[in-house]
Amino acid sequence: MSALDSFDRKILRELEANANQTNAELAKKVGLSPSPCLRRVKALEKAGVISKWTIEIDRKALGLNFTVFVSVKVASHHDNDWQEFIEKIKRWDEVVSCRSLSGDRDFNLEVVVKDPEAYQEFLFNKLIKDPLITDVHSSFLLKEFKPKTLQIPLR
DSSP states (O other): OOOOOOHHHHHHHHHOOOOOHHHHHHHHHHTHHHHHHHHHHHHHHHHTOOOOOOOOOOOGTOOEEEEEEEEEESSSOOOHHHHHHHHHHHTTTTEEEEEEOOSSSSSEEEEEEEEEEHHHHHHIIITTTTTTTTEEEEEOOOOOSSOOOOOOOOO
16 A cells, blocks of 8 residues: 555544444544545555454453563573463463563563452462563553554644
8 A cells, every 4th residue: 555645544543543433424534425435444454554443342341450561581582482482371361462572571461450469370370380481570550641552643
């Protein structure tokens, strides 16, 4: 797809804020009629700019009030060990995201649980017991100030 124009950017910002709106509502907000708006959305999908449609779940409504960012160092940098670790964390429901890092830590996990006691249980019964992990550093989320959206610039 060629460079995004201002309408494409407006469409992406609006969909990022509320992907559940109708095409007519979206078209009105971005200043297009419904047919051209829908063609643009379909073109953004076809180009891979919009890769999937998802929902956002309110974690607190489910009683998941405690978020911890966990930096992890692994014992070995062999491909098999890394793959084993990655497959393991995919099975851990408490881990909602994982990123490989450069620097003195290998992975950053976002862990979401009910409360500090639930995190302690996860830490002691899963992370620390894992023979692949040599070091763990936990940082507790105090308050989130910016949502996890891309926030497409208008220009």
